Amino acid sequence: MAERRKLRMGLVGGGPGAFIGPVHRIAAELDGRCELVAGAFSQSAERSRAAGAAFGIDPARAYASYGEMIEAERKRNDGIDFVVITTPNHLHLPIALAAMKAGIPVMSDKPATATYTEALELEKAVRGSGLPYGLTHTYAGYAMVREARAMCAAGKLGALRKVAVEYLQGWLSRPLETAGHKQAEWRSDPARNGPGGAIGDIGTHAFHLLEYISGLKVTAINATLRTVVPWRKLDDDCNAFVRMNNGAAGTLACSQVAAGELNEMRVRIYGETGSIEWRQQDPNRLIVKWLDGPEEIHHAAAGYLGRDALAVARVPAGHPEGYLEAFAVLYREFADALLEWKKGNPQPLPATLPGIEAGVRGMRFIERVIESNRIAGWVEF
Ligand SMILES: NC(=O)c1ccc[n+]([C@@H]2O[C@H](COP(=O)([O-])OP(=O)(O)OC[C@H]3O[C@@H](n4cnc5c(N)ncnc54)[C@H](O)[C@@H]3O)[C@@H](O)[C@H]2O)c1
Numbered sequence: 001m002a003e004r005r006k007l008r009m010g011l012v013g014g015g016p017g018a019f020i021g022p023v024h025r026i027a028a029e030l031d032g033r034c035e036l037v038a039g040a041f042s043q044s045a046e047r048s049r050a051a052g053a054a055f056g057i058d059p060a061r062a063y064a065s066y067g068e069m070i071e072a073e074r075k076r077n078d079g080i081d082f083v084v085i086t087t088p089n090h091l092h093l094p095i096a097l098a099a100m101k102a103g104i105p106v107m108s109d110k111p112a113t114a115t116y117t118e119a120l121e122l123e124k125a126v127r128g129s130g131l132p133y134g135l136t137h138t139y140a141g142y143a144m145v146r147e148a149r150a151m152c153a154a155g156k157l158g159a160l161r162k163v164a165v166e167y168l169q170g171w172l173s174r175p176l177e178t179a180g181h182k183q184a185e186w187r188s189d190p191a192r193n194g195p196g197g198a199i200g201d202i203g204t205h206a207f208h209l210l211e212y213i214s215g216l217k218v219t220a221i222n223a224t225l226r227t228v229v230p231w232r233k234l235d236d237d238c239n240a241f242v243r244m245n246n247g248a249a250g251t252l253a254c255s256q257v258a259a260g261e262l263n264e265m266r267v268r269i270y271g272e273t274g275s276i277e278w279r280q281q282d283p284n285r286l287i288v289k290w291l292d293g294p295e296e297i298h299h300a301a302a303g304y305l306g307r308d309a310l311a312v313a314r315v316p317a318g319h320p321e322g323y324l325e326a327f328a329v330l331y332r333e334f335a336d337a338l339l340e341w342k343k344g345n346p347q348p349l350p351a352t353l354p355g356i357e358a359g360v361r362g363m364r365f366i367e368r369v370i371e372s373n374r375i376a377g378w379v380e381f
Helices: 020-030 045-055 066-075 089-101 116-129 143-153 182-187 198-214 307-311 323-342 356-375
Strands: 007-012 034-040 082-085 106-108 133-135 160-168 218-226 237-244 249-255 264-271 274-279 285-290 293-299
Touching: 007 020, 007 066, 007 323, 020 034, 020 323, 034 045, 034 066, 066 082, 066 089, 082 089, 089 106, 089 116, 116 356, 133 323, 133 356, 143 198, 143 264, 143 274, 143 285, 143 307, 160 198, 160 237, 198 218, 198 237, 198 249, 198 264, 198 356, 218 356, 237 356
Parallel strands: 007 034, 007 082, 082 106, 106 133, 160 249
Antiparallel strands: 160 264, 218 237, 237 249, 264 274, 274 285, 285 293
């Protein structure tokens, strides 16, 4: 049984008006494994202090920069146990490297870095340091994603033949980046975002979920990228064909100009005798279709689910869990792994928790899609 002291987290990003930083705080604290004690919440010292006050942490631990936070926390007896990265993408690598140099484990939001080259550098640092590194591909934390993954692994659908994943949003249908929209602004700037627009922001999630659920690996891609909104500097729409390592094939689409869509991620996997379908906006249900039987709906937390799905359920079936809880599943696994690591287990991260391998593959996905679009044809992964 793992020791249950709360792990102390230091958050980078998550300042006033930020999207995902506050989500990390809620998710990390949900299961009582972690607590926010420090942060460099903004690049402005004043805004970092304001965020620290809003989060209710010791004002002395709301730092002006991540460098200052790491330096000061490293010297404290009650210093942070891990750093959480929730800034725009170009800062992911420098923050992770600074934390690891100080011997502090990292939980980072995706994409792992801004470029594929950076991802290789990060991989080297993670493997060289032996420090736990988690990557919050949020959707891996849903119970019904775990159930779908277990069904594929157990061969319940027979050999997998066809895959279809799509992640469609509409919020960038207008040029919000020219209208002072905080999240749109840096996402449309190659210097802060990296070279992949929609493919980096949400395509990496779709790609990860496809491999995560199916247990297969993408071996080749043929992708078309478009920039639909005039003057935008990065892609906002992508359609791709994929080949998988077992001979299966299918499609991957992502878009941020699919007007009217909110966060429509859908994965379908077809085997010889049946298929599964999971939608992020209806996450507590997994649709299972059989070649020789009726369609079924499997419900989160129901007693008939497999061990992996039940392990992440917190409340009885019919009491919906959602985005925050899925995020919290990743934090629970990360915290348990961190405690194991502190006890001397060198490889504590469970296979269910995305880590550096997923991070590198996600960045490779962006790089390969851009190359495929450039040559207008298939590229090996
Ligand atoms: N896992 C998910 O589902 C998910 C969802 C949204 C965003 N993300 C990822 O999270 C990251 C942040 O996205 P967001 O939408 O929250 O962006 P955001 O613009 O809402 O927030 C970014 C935060 O970083 C802060 N920041 C910028 N430079 C900083 C610095 N030098 N030091 C400290 N803080 C600094 C900003 O002040 C802001 O508070 C991105 O990498 C994005 O891809 C992941």
